Amino acid sequence: MRNILRKALAVVAGCALSTSAWASHPDYVFLFIGDGMGPGQVMTAQNYLRAVTQRPDTTLLMTSLPVTSLCTTYSASSPVTDSAAAGTAIATGTKTRNNMLGMASDTTALRSIARDFQQLGYGIGLVTNVAADDATPAAFYANVPDRGMYYEIGRQAAESGYEFIAGAGLRGFSKQGQPTGLASHFDRYNVKIVHGLDELAQTDANKVVLLSPDTIHNYRINYAIEARQGDMSLPSMTRAAIDHMMRVRPQQFFMMVEGGAIDHAGHANDGASVIGDVLDFDRALREAYNFYLAYPEQTLIVVTADHETGGMSLGNNATGYWANTAVLANQHVSKDTFSDLCNKLSDPTWDEMERMLRRDFGFWDAIPLTDKQTSLLKDMFDATFVTHSAKGQQALYNYYNPFAATVFDVMDSHSGIGWTSIKHTGNPVPVFAVGVGSELFSPMSDNTEISARIREACKKYQHTPVMMR
Ligand SMILES: [Zn+2]
Known part of the structure; x- marks a missing residue:
């Protein structure tokens, strides 16, 4: 009802009018991506939670969501994907070769679902606890043949028009120790760069890039197990992103939240850090879930991963049945x-x-x-x-x-x-969902189908075409 009123008010206020084929339900779409978070990572974190709380019925929030499924992750060039090809498949629905970002194998630029939402009038928020120009968030705004082109990726972030992009840092600010001028490109596009949540609270800008106050470690915020008092965290960044979107785009928004450090800990074969960051990712999901509880008729939350990292298992030769x-x-x-x-x-x-x-x-x-x-x-x-x-x-x-x-x-x-690897594996990844259209995520799928199903959810639940703001 509140939304109908808002829409009516927007019309009365004389805002630009247009119609859309798949407005307006769900109005709030959250896509959570645990980088490197296969079933082993999820279930080991849940097992840990049960072990330390001594409550055998405790679950992670993600595993308690009503829809649970699996997703394949292979890329166009390999049965074992990297984050660039997987991010591209999730964001655009098209397979590409490892290392390529927002481009098909033949370098044709692909359009991400975030762009489609933006065109329909949704606000766009992207959050990660690794670099904001890392492959997963960049798949939603960049089109480059090589994921390492940080300066070009940074320019495309500035030009995206997205309301909120958050991460540890942007590696394109300097090249071989020299400033690249990227910061002024954000100024040109009226994007305010802030460092830390305190600075964020002091800005009234509509378009913001939130980076960590720690400018040395621009590739990752501290792992959850060694976070210090006052550090930004994935849950606090997610909360800040929701608050920002409700300030600047309260009617409709799409938000992608990546738990990027899970992958780093997987590459390190560091079990406690993987678990700590899966739990942190689950706490970030809680922020969106609380939002869903406030707007259950208008919200869709999908949780998945881009690939598995490390071949992580619960049980090894040393412990046998006594993990x-x-x-x-x-x-x-x-x-x-x-x-x-x-x-x-x-x-x-x-x-x-x-x-x-x-x-x-x-x-x-x-x-x-x-x-x-x-x-x-x-x-x-x-x-x-x-x-x-x-x-x-x-x-x-x-x-x-x-x-x-x-x-x-x-x-x-x-x-x-x-562990079987210090790299990624071709293991399938989990899919969890709740909210409007979540039942569409139930059958096992491929990562190219995630965005298609989100689109389908929006089509299925449309009512008569509405006025867009
Ligand atoms: Zn990785």
Whole structure:
């Protein structure tokens, strides 16, 4: 009723009038994408939640939604997709080759569903906890043959006309240490760049790019397990995005929220960080779900992933049938941070390292180690810090210190988390949905069908063509 009144008022106020084939239900569409979030990541996080709360019936919000399905993710060039091809498939409904963004394999520019919504008068919000020019958010506004073209991607973000784009940073601001002039391009298009939620609260601009106040780590906000007081988080950014859209486009909006750090932790084979960020993603979903509860007749929420990362499983050869994810509550530092710390240490003693492992991983205290595991750690400590003979572990986003990699192997042998890869896999990903048109997401699908089903939901629930603002 409120919406009908608003629409009537908009007509009376003499706003521009047009009609549309698929206005106006649902008026609020949320698409949540967990980057690298396969069924293993989701179910391990749920298992962890049950283990630490000791409530075997506890569920994640996403797994409690009424519609649950699966989605295939292969790209035009490989059974194992990257985020650029998968993001393009989800955003545009067309398969492309790995590395390509918003373009078909023959470099024809593709149109994202966000553009269609924009043309219909919806406001557009994009939120991620990795870089705002990373492949997943960029698939909704950019058309480039290579996902690494950060300056061009940044220019297209400025020109998109979207009301809200949020992420850790924009890597196109500088190239080889030199400013590129990208910031002034945002000025030219009346887009206000703010750093942090406090600055956001002080602006009344209609078009905003929200970035982290931490300008050094422009590729990712801190993992949830090591977030500091006052850090931006995916839930707080999602809340801010909803508030912004309700201020500037209260009638209708489309919002994509990406949990991008799940993928980074998967590449690192860091179980606790994956779980922490899946839980954070679920908390961000809660923000949209609360919105859905306020507008249940007008809201559609779809949750999926672009691909799986790491071949993550619950259960490995070390633990067999005795996986125990609750031990991961003792891990307070990510593999990336711990590895960087190890690389900076000069001539540490074993006693110092032992204290650190007790504090940051609970080894020997909350997690009793076998003599064999203690010897393994001591031997690798010597090989890393004394004889310097050990080789590190290469992954996509980092080269892990050999001692740090061994610490995480020991952690896995207690938690029972298994990995088959430091890259993506072709495993299918989950789809969850609630709200207007959510039943359309029930059959198993391919990632090219996500946007088609969102369009279908909008068509199916249209009433007589309405005046668009
Ligand atoms: Zn990845």
